[in-house]
């Protein structure tokens with residue numbers, strides 16, 4: 029049996045080249061080697077207020093971007109978290125074995141809470157819901173960026189605690205895939221990872237941005253005080269631009285040296301912009317085709333949710349039995365003894 033991979037993305041809009049090069053392109057590469065599940069985590073999105081119409085549109089946009097990136101809906105289940113009731117159900121059960129102190133220690137909680145006037149309980153529970161996303165499918169591998177590694181550690185702690193209280197139930201998820209993708213930094217601030225929520229219009233290149241906008245944003249990117257590319261002394265901004273070019277073009281280090289040593293930054297930026305545009309044009313054409321077919325995205329999401337639900341019933345039934353909750357197992361599709369790999 030193939031090992032199961034699960035990852036999640038918030039439908040917050042503005043998916044950018046960092047998401048593509050760091051995550052989506054990897055998922056595409058590995059999707060046939062594993063049983064892959066890719067979840068659009070709308071229940072996580074509403075831990076802070078979202079305008080309903082915008083959220084709805086962004087869920088479909090995210091699904092469209094998954095498909096345009098090359099995630100194959102026949103191989104991978106693409107689905108929306110709230111279409112699978114098991115996520116919220118398991119989250120409650122896990123909440124009951126999670127010490128409050130573990131959640132209050134989460135750095136993402138502390139950062140997000142500091143930005144809110146009133147702190148919703150959902151913000152505190154966020155990592156428990158994420159643990160439920162993972163444990164519901166007994167996922168062995170969870171490809172996420174560094175910023176999520178504390179949440180993954182917590183998932184393991186919760187799984188361990190549940191297993192020691194109620195008996196072997198959950199597979200321990202491992203933190204990542206052996207090969208991770210390129211780490212794209214902010215164009216305006218190469219000290220931070222490119223982010224969907226960073227303020228400022230010169231931070232990221234969105235996957236759906238027009239060629240003009242791409243040229244403009246890249247032309248404003250932070251470089252360093254050298255006049256031209258010097259591989260020995262370059263700063264993080266120049267390194268980031270070269271990294272983007274290399275990740276899209278698939279060039280070797282030698283090719284990069286030969287092409288860019290001594291190049292002035294204006295020319296470097298033009299070449300990086302054209303490389304990005306060349307790759308995003310066919311991507312955007314696929315996106316337009318996929319999203320212009322009435323009902324297609326919805327049918328992909330329905331099929332993904334059906335597959336995810338079928339797996340989730342087995343885990344929910346097992347967890348209920350372990351905890352002594354009442355179950356008639358109407359939905360149980362597997363022998364609980366076999367549910368743990």
Ligand code: TRP
Pocket residue numbers: 034035036037038069072157158161162170171172176179
């Ligand atoms: N918290 C993740 C993020 O912000 C998104 C996420 C939710 C996720 N559930 C998940 C990632 C499960 C991996 C697995 O990036």
